[in-house]
Amino acid sequence: MVEIQGETASAFTDMLVPVDMGELNSGEWRPTLLLNKKGESFSPALLSRHSQDYSSFRLIVPSERAREVIPWLRHLSDGYIKFDEKELVGRLPGPVVVHDLGSADEMKQAAEKLKNIEKNSLPLSCKPFYIGLSSRAEPCGEPLPFFNFEEKKEESDKTTPLHHWHVERSAKVASFAGWDMPMWYTSIQDEHKTVRGSAGLFDVFHMGIFEVSGPNAYYFLDIVTTNEINLLRPGESQYSFLLDPDGRIIDDLLVYRIEKDKYLLVLNAANTDKDWHWLNEANDDSVQIDRERPWSKVPFSAELKNLSNWQDAGGSALADIAIQGPRSRDIILTILETSPNSRKLRDLQSKILSLKKMQFLKARIPVDGTDEGETDILIARSGYTGERMGFELFIHPSTAEWLWKKLLEAGEPFGIRPVGLGARDSLRIEAGLPLYGHELAGPLNISPEEAGFAGFVKLSKPFFVGRKSYLEKTNEEKKMTVVRFQLPERGVRMPKTGDAVTESHGRVIGQVTSCAMDTKVFLVGMAYIDKRHTDEGESINIFPRPAREKWDKPYEELEAGDRLVLHNEAKIISR
Numbered sequence: 001m002v003e004i005q006g007e008t009a010s011a012f013t014d015m016l017v018p019v020d021m022g023e024l025n026s027g028e029w030r031p032t033l034l035l036n037k038k039g040e041s042f043s044p045a046l047l048s049r050h051s052q053d054y055s056s057f058r059l060i061v062p063s064e065r066a067r068e069v070i071p072w073l074r075h076l077s078d079g080y081i082k083f084d085e086k087e088l089v090g091r092l093p094g095p096v097v098v099h100d101l102g103s104a105d106e107m108k109q110a111a112e113k114l115k116n117i118e119k120n121s122l123p124l125s126c127k128p129f130y131i132g133l134s135s136r137a138e139p140c141g142e143p144l145p146f147f148n149f150e151e152k153k154e155e156s157d158k159t160t161p162l163h164h165w166h167v168e169r170s171a172k173v174a175s176f177a178g179w180d181m182p183m184w185y186t187s188i189q190d191e192h193k194t195v196r197g198s199a200g201l202f203d204v205f206h207m208g209i210f211e212v213s214g215p216n217a218y219y220f221l222d223i224v225t226t227n228e229i230n231l232l233r234p235g236e237s238q239y240s241f242l243l244d245p246d247g248r249i250i251d252d253l254l255v256y257r258i259e260k261d262k263y264l265l266v267l268n269a270a271n272t273d274k275d276w277h278w279l280n281e282a283n284d285d286s287v288q289i290d291r292e293r294p295w296s297k298v299p300f301s302a303e304l305k306n307l308s309n310w311q312d313a314g315g316s317a318l319a320d321i322a323i324q325g326p327r328s329r330d331i332i333l334t335i336l337e338t339s340p341n342s343r344k345l346r347d348l349q350s351k352i353l354s355l356k357k358m359q360f361l362k363a364r365i366p367v368d369g370t371d372e373g374e375t376d377i378l379i380a381r382s383g384y385t386g387e388r389m390g391f392e393l394f395i396h397p398s399t400a401e402w403l404w405k406k407l408l409e410a411g412e413p414f415g416i417r418p419v420g421l422g423a424r425d426s427l428r429i430e431a432g433l434p435l436y437g438h439e440l441a442g443p444l445n446i447s448p449e450e451a452g453f454a455g456f457v458k459l460s461k462p463f464f465v466g467r468k469s470y471l472e473k474t475n476e477e478k479k480m481t482v483v484r485f486q487l488p489e490r491g492v493r494m495p496k497t498g499d500a501v502t503e504s505h506g507r508v509i510g511q512v513t514s515c516a517m518d519t520k521v522f523l524v525g526m527a528y529i530d531k532r533h534t535d536e537g538e539s540i541n542i543f544p545r546p547a548r549e550k551w552d553k554p555y556e557e558l559e560a561g562d563r564l565v566l567h568n569e570a571k572i573i574s575r
Contacts, residue, residue, distance in 0.1 A: 003097075003098070009054065010055070010219055011093035012077065017032040018033060019031075019047070021299060024049050029060070031117045037083050045059045045114070077094040086134040126140040126141055126296055127296065128296040140296075141295040160319070179269065184419075194416075196427075196519045199324065200417060200419035201323050208267035208275060211265075212265060220300060223465060226464055237255060240252070240254075252436060256380065283304060285297040291469065321407070323416075332391060332407075334414075368402060449474060480529065483534050485524070487524075487568055488570075499542050500542070500545070513527055535572060537571055541569060
């Protein structure tokens with residue numbers, strides 16, 4: 001008897017055997033086969049889930065096969081051996097602990113069952129991957145439908161709990177992703193400099209926030225996202241992507257591991273409804289997750305909750321306030337210093353000081369005007385401005401205005417100011433961070449690799465949605481990539497999305513995706529261009545898109561006083 005144990009035991013074991021494990025009850029024994037890399041039977045086995053939390057499984061194999069099976073399992077766990085003829089880079093989720101439990105009472109009862117397993121055909125599995133799958137092409141049921149999302153047009157834009165505060169301060173409010181959001185309070189450039197020099201406070205309540213929980217939350221997320229979820233420990237977060245089965249980006253997101261079986265996803269506001277439908281339909285096995293095997297289904301489901309739907313989420317609802325800039329941590333610590341002193345708050349201050357980039361902590365802080373006198377808060381050292389010191393604060397919407405005002409009050413000596421989405425965009429452009437629809441996906445269908453973020457797509461995972469298609473495209477020679485550029489001359493027209501980019505001799509090599517003014521009042525931006533022209537320092541030309549589709553007169557009829565579109569010179573800079 002062999003025991004497979006660990007946080008990734010369910011994912012490891014599910015990819016190990018060709019039978020479905022989704023409805024395997026604790027203590028139930030299920031007949032299966034262990035297949036080699038050619039899809040041939042390696043050993044019959046009986047499989048059992050040995051724990052309620054899916055962290056321990058047991059295999060019974062014939063005693064004469066045990067000497068081969070146990071080292072094989074350990075090598076699979078460590079990623080030392082090839083397990084599929086068509087899989088060159090993949091490895092099973094792990095590591096796991098493989099215990100040799102020796103003989104047991106169950107062995108005597110299992111002997112006859114093991115003899116019959118190879119004689120009888122096992123039911124076909126609809127899961128998207130298991131060892132030996134590439135050699136077995138039999139269909140498992142009818143193809144599932146494609147994911148098809150049609151966004152509903154809201155009659156009016158939604159507002160955040162701080163909307164009245166923004167209006168009272170004469171903020172420029174405009175529609176963004178279905179929300180009335182502050183674009184700026186004074187000017188984009190002033191607010192941009194405030195973040196770089198001190199600290200800026202952002203209302204980002206429009207962001208999508210989902211909770212994924214349950215004993216198989218890890219495995220579900222590992223299948224629908226591109227990064228390695230098993231690398232996360234509670235209190236850590238990672239950047240990742242949602243891909244469709246064709247390898248195209250559905251969205252980019254941050255994944256926070258709250259507890260052992262609970263995760264938080266933070267997604268783009270413009271994609272929240274689409275992402276919610278996609279994750280739920282994948283979780284319910286109602287859409288395709290693999291074009292090659294269109295009947296494939298997610299092996300284990302998770303519990304999903306939309307925490308940004310404040311009405312339905314109730315007490316679990318969360319909203320996001322971002323404080324970014326070199327003095328942001330000092331301001332958060334100041335709030336705690338002005339609260340009634342306690343050992344718990346001193347410990348919290350110490351933990352905040354030790355937070356590293358992409359780490360977070362959960363806490364309860366004193367709050368005025370509530371029955372309990374305290375509120376839950378998640379303090380994450382993350383952000384979308386490129387600042388080395390910045391935080392996102394997740395709190396219940398009912399206490400958001402209190403926290404907003406408290407941060408402004410505590411931050412006044414440090415020079416804090418409220419900052420709109422205009423500066424949030426210019427800050428991320430200056431930092432070279434991508435925006436969905438511009439440097440990711442969008443009309444140019446830019447992939448993570450072309451955007452410069454291939455490292456967040458872990459092709460070592462044997463399966464995630466879109467992996468096969470993405471891998472095929474990755475093996476093709478890439479001709480285009482995203483670069484940063486800077487215009488050395490001040491006072492020129494700002495390039496806009498879609499403006500043509502040429503090399504020094506006038507040949508078109510791509511187009512602008514984003515542009516803004518940086519801290520030093522130079523224009524910086526990003527463009528999607530031919531890879532042959534991406535050396536740092538190389539000169540490029542940017543031609544503004546004509547205001548009219550056609551010239552007023554033919555070229556040969558131009559005369560003194562007519563205007564032509566001139567290009568702006570720019571240089572490639574590092575990202």
